[in-house]
Amino acid sequence: MEIWMNSVEELVKLIKTKKINAKELQSYYQNRIITLDEKLKAFIEYKRDYQKPKSPLTLEGIPYALKDNILALDTRTTAASKMLWNYHSPYNASVVEQLSSSGAVLIGKTNMDEFSMGSTTENSAFFATKNPWNLECNPGGSSGGSAVAVSTGMVPFALGSDTGGSIRLPASYCGVVGLKPSYGLVSRYGLIAFCSSMDQIGPITRSVRDAAFILNVISQACPYDSNKIDVHKDYLKDIEEPVRGFRVARIHETVEKNCDSLIRKRFEEAVIKLQWLGVKVDSVTFEQYHQAYPVYKVLSNAEASSNLARYDGLSYGLKFKTDDKVNQSAQTRQRGFGQEVKRRILQGTMNLSQPNENSYYKQALAMRSKLSKHINHLLTIYDAIISPVSGRTPGKLGENLNIHQVEPYDVHTCLANLAGIPAISVPMGYTEKTPVGIQFMAARFADDKLLQIARAFEKTAGFYEDGFYPAPHLEGIQDA
Amino acid sequence: MLKTIIGLEIHAQLKTQTKAFCNCANDSQSQPNTNICPICTGQPGTLPRVNRMMIKQAIKAAIAFNGKISHRIVFDRKNYFSADMPKGYQITQHQQPLAQNGWVEILNPTRKKKITINEIHLEEDSARTIKKKDPLSGKEKYYLDFNRSGIPLIEIVTAPEISSPKEAAELFEAIHMILVYLDICDGHLELGTIRTDANISLLNSQTGKRTGRVEIKNINSFKNLEKALTYEEEFLIDQFHNFPSEKALTKDWDEKTRATIPSRDKETSCDYRYFEEPDLPEIRLEHETISQFAQQISENPFERLERLIHDYHLRFDIAKSLIIDRPLADFFEQTMKILSTDEMKHLILRDVKAYLNHSGKDIVQTHLTPEKLYQLLKYIKSGQIAPTLKTKLLKTLCETPKETETIIEEENFIKIDDQDSLLKILETVIKENEEQYEAYICGKNELLKWFIGQMIKRTKGRTDPKLIIRIIKKRMGGIE
Numbered sequence: 032m033e034i035w036m037n038s039v040e041e042l043v044k045l046i047k048t049k050k051i052n053a054k055e056l057q058s059y060y061q062n063r064i065i066t067l068d069e070k071l072k073a074f075i076e077y078k079r080d081y082q083k084p085k086s087p088l089t090l091e092g093i094p095y096a097l098k099d100n101i102l103a104l105d106t107r108t109t110a111a112s113k114m115l116w117n118y119h120s121p122y123n124a125s126v127v128e129q130l131s132s133s134g135a136v137l138i139g140k141t142n143m144d145e146f147s148m149g150s151t152t153e154n155s156a157f158f159a160t161k162n163p164w165n166l167e168c169n170p171g172g173s174s175g176g177s178a179v180a181v182s183t184g185m186v187p188f189a190l191g192s193d194t195g196g197s198i199r200l201p202a203s204y205c206g207v208v209g210l211k212p213s214y215g216l217v218s219r220y221g222l223i224a225f226c227s228s229m230d231q232i233g234p235i236t237r238s239v240r241d242a243a244f245i246l247n248v249i250s251q252a253c254p255y256d257s258n259k260i261d262v263h264k265d266y267l268k269d270i271e272e273p274v275r276g277f278r279v280a281r282i283h284e285t286v287e288k289n290c291d292s293l294i295r296k297r298f299e300e301a302v303i304k305l306q307w308l309g310v311k312v313d314s315v316t317f318e319q320y321h322q323a324y325p326v327y328k329v330l331s332n333a334e335a336s337s338n339l340a341r342y343d344g345l346s347y348g349l350k351f352k353t354d355d356k357v358n359q360s361a362q363t364r365q366r367g368f369g370q371e372v373k374r375r376i377l378q379g380t381m382n383l384s385q386p387n388e389n390s391y392y393k394q395a396l397a398m399r400s401k402l403s404k405h406i407n408h409l410l411t412i413y414d415a416i417i418s419p420v421s422g423r424t425p426g427k428l429g430e431n432l433n434i435h436q437v438e439p440y441d442v443h444t445c446l447a448n449l450a451g452i453p454a455i456s457v458p459m460g461y462t463e464k465t466p467v468g469i470q471f472m473a474a475r476f477a478d479d480k481l482l483q484i485a486r487a488f489e490k491t492a493g494f495y496e497d498g499f500y501p502a503p504h505l506e507g508i509q510d511a
Numbered sequence: 512m513l514k515t516i517i518g519l520e521i522h523a524q525l526k527t528q529t530k531a532f533c534n535c536a537n538d539s540q541s542q543p544n545t546n547i548c549p550i551c552t553g554q555p556g557t558l559p560r561v562n563r564m565m566i567k568q569a570i571k572a573a574i575a576f577n578g579k580i581s582h583r584i585v586f587d588r589k590n591y592f593s594a595d596m597p598k599g600y601q602i603t604q605h606q607q608p609l610a611q612n613g614w615v616e617i618l619n620p621t622r623k624k625k626i627t628i629n630e631i632h633l634e635e636d637s638a639r640t641i642k643k644k645d646p647l648s649g650k651e652k653y654y655l656d657f658n659r660s661g662i663p664l665i666e667i668v669t670a671p672e673i674s675s676p677k678e679a680a681e682l683f684e685a686i687h688m689i690l691v692y693l694d695i696c697d698g699h700l701e702l703g704t705i706r707t708d709a710n711i712s713l714l715n716s717q718t719g720k721r722t723g724r725v726e727i728k729n730i731n732s733f734k735n736l737e738k739a740l741t742y743e744e745e746f747l748i749d750q751f752h753n754f755p756s757e758k759a760l761t762k763d764w765d766e767k768t769r770a771t772i773p774s775r776d777k778e779t780s781c782d783y784r785y786f787e788e789p790d791l792p793e794i795r796l797e798h799e800t801i802s803q804f805a806q807q808i809s810e811n812p813f814e815r816l817e818r819l820i821h822d823y824h825l826r827f828d829i830a831k832s833l834i835i836d837r838p839l840a841d842f843f844e845q846t847m848k849i850l851s852t853d854e855m856k857h858l859i860l861r862d863v864k865a866y867l868n869h870s871g872k873d874i875v876q877t878h879l880t881p882e883k884l885y886q887l888l889k890y891i892k893s894g895q896i897a898p899t900l901k902t903k904l905l906k907t908l909c910e911t912p913k914e915t916e917t918i919i920e921e922e923n924f925i926k927i928d929d930q931d932s933l934l935k936i937l938e939t940v941i942k943e944n945e946e947q948y949e950a951y952i953c954g955k956n957e958l959l960k961w962f963i964g965q966m967i968k969r970t971k972g973r974t975d976p977k978l979i980i981r982i983i984k985k986r987m988g989g990i991e
């Protein structure tokens with residue numbers, strides 16, 4: 032067994048028992064990045080020299096990576112956009128402060144879809160990231176770089192951000208665990224905003240236990256995000272408790288339509304495994320289920336059009352130099368934003384515009400509260416709701432660049448963001464070459480229960496043996 | 512019959528320690544860009560935090576203007592591009608203003624008129640644009656000073672119930688005074704901490720025909736408001752038939768030329784794409800909180816105005832000029848408790864005021880106390896001090912912390928009224944100026960003044976001029 036296959040928890044033990052020292056561990060991971068990343072392209076930037084841990088506490092110098100839309104001093108934060116290609120972070124995001132005060136060490140910033148807009152990590156202004164399980168496929172997105180980095184052991188864990196499924200989808204396609212915590216559990220201060228009412232930072236890890244371990248650090252108090260609520264829970268405390276007698280709902284609509292047959296098969300197997308654990312699985316119908324995605328689109332584009340207004344080239348970021356001062360900002364935005372970003376800004380602007388204010392945006396808001404109400408009602412009856420993370424397998428690189436022409440990836444994931452509830456993606460098997468995940472959702476701030484049931488499933492899933500998920504074959508990559 | 516219809520939108524900076532949504536000092540006057548942080552410069556990833564002091568002060572204003580206060584405090588984003596607005600939107604209150612349907616009385620000696628306040632809402636100020644020559648190229652350049660960015664403002668919107676430019680100025684003055692009395696705005700018109708926009712249109716009350724609206728932006732004095740509106744009123748009378756109701760014009764007030772100039776803004780109706788600020792959760796206001804704040808409000812300036820007129824028999828304009836200077840009004844009332852004679856009133860309203868105007872000081876910045884002033888008056892009345900020395904002594908009282916008695920003794924203020932000493936001094940004058948003496952006794956009576964001057968100089972003003980004249984005439988003769 033190789034060192035990189037270890038969970039964060041195991042690594043901490045190894046350091047504590049002096050089986051390995053933190054400095055060696057860091058250069059070990061840095062070397063893995065140097066070897067592997069040329070082919071996989073998960074990183075936008077990484078540190079080659081030794082990064083001294085700020086304090087030798089809980090995380091004992093464990094290295095980690097950040098999605099490149101989270102600010103950290105001494106790094107650029109680009110959001111994978113030309114607009115911010117030269118933007119040096121002037122402050123630390125709250126999660127970065129928390130992690131570094133716990134002893135973790137940032138060694139790289141990972142690739143993503145530009146401003147998190149996309150589901151493939153191909154919408155990066157710099158380069159596409161490859162899926163390590165099948166180099167011809169995309170890794171999912173938008174936190175694709177973070178998922179690939181963890182899946183291939185270039186870092187023991189990474190942070191991503193999730194607005195409509197951006198942590199869970201790439202975690203699913205890369206065979207790792209991706210947690211989107213409850214809205215308000217983790218501070219968003221220092222996360223480049225896409226859709227402020229749905230964005231949430233979360234960990235991508237090699238086990239459910241690690242997700243809880245990292246959540247314990249990043250859910251600490253922070254005064255900078257007014258929507259943050261301090262819950263004060265130890266997410267590892269009851270994580271191994273049995274789940275016998277739990278009630279879980281599967282939403283009928285999720286596998287009925289537009290679901291890949293292999294994914295459906297894996298999902299049915301997963302349901303049986305849950306039943307072995309003594310979990311009662313009911314099928315429920317959710318009439319308005321398919322409203323979630325269009326509602327998500329209208330609201331997220333609307334908020335994005337406002338959140339991205341600050342990128343005007345006046346005081347930071349890309350600045351298109353022209354004598355035509357009046358149009359300088361327009362020219363900068365024209366050149367700095369990618370197609371997908373511009374498309375969404377335009378749509379969002381239109382959705383907020385007065386003639387439509389009482390139609391699209393307001394209707395979507397009303398529907399959001401209806402959908403949230405319904406899902407919250409279900410979650411008073413059930414401990415969790417399950418579905419495949421996505422009904423689709425990852426596309427071939429290049430094939431999804433025209434996203435609006437194909438069936439979207441995030442129809443099952445965006446509901447959790449609309450309702451602000453926690454959701455997690457846990458590997459449940461393979462399709463042809465690539466892994467695929469099951470999604471669990473729980474009531475808001477029942478992140479502990481969510482992790483408990485996900486952990487129980489992880490242990491039973493069959494291919495998670497001796498505490499390790501299988502890893503992609505990297506020989507070919509390393510040789511290249 | 513043409514009727515003038517005027518409405519005001521007053522912006523007042525609140526007197527909080529810190530800015531509206533970050534911890535920077537609320538001080539726009541220091542060196543440019545010294546009171547700034549990632550939040551008020553609109554850096555990516557930053558989030559606003561509500562300043563509770565701002566809410567408290569705004570509620571006080573709402574109470575003072577008799578508004579109906581909303582029990583939910585919600586913020587909205589007003590989306591538009593402006594170089595001085597780093598986020599690309601302004602945080603304001605649109606859908607649910609802090610207070611609605613209030614009223615305020617106009618400050619006028621002859622009649623009272625209530626003007627409806629449509630709404631009072633909170634918002635943030637923008638950065639300041641400074642136009643300066645580039646020292647290298649000599650070209651005019653625009654610079655941004657973010658010290659002002661994010662300073663809390665309240666906007667007070669009146670109903671279009673004002674019927675003349677003079678009335679508009681009186682209303683602006685009344686609102687200004689109330690805010691200063693609430694101690695929530697420092698009221699410095701010249702620094703722009705309070706400023707107003709005004710809109711004006713005309714109505715033919717017989718035909719019902721209405722002109723378009725002219726809006727004048729950023730007026731920062733009562734006089735200028737009256738002047739600008741009078742100018743536009745004449746323009747509208749002149750153009751009554753050429754400026755129909757669907758037309759609108761925006762003009763800027765130019766402080767240098769003291770005239771209105773057509774605004775640089777385009778004449779399009781703006782679509783601000785308002786939506787609720789997702790980064791700020793709503794704040795619930797309890798009844799108790801509001802009544803608690805109401806109790807902290809001290810006397811209303813109008814009540815004080817009436818009291819000053821009634822209790823101290825002051826003229827309206829004198830009383831008004833006194834309450835505008837709140838600390839001086841406090842000083843006046845304290846002194847009146849000790850002695851409320853007309854002499855004392857004159858001493859404060861004429862002499863103390865003259866000193867303050869001349870020195871540019873505030874009464875609290877001087878060492879003057881009611882007790883010291885009372886002693887001064889006592890010395891003058893008893894005849895121990897020549898009235899000519901009053902100004903000089905008052906200046907000394909203001910500038911040193913010593914008691915009146917001590918100053919008078921140390922600095923030789925006591926009047927010289929013994930005739931022998933005066934005669935001695937006169938003899939010296941005669942001895943040294945024989946030429947003038949001869950001329951005088953030969954009948955050149957105009958030289959009397961010259962001799963008086965010499966005597967005042969030599970006694971350092973410590974003599975009653977009448978006494979000097981008497982002694983001169985006694986010694987040298989002359990027409991009684």
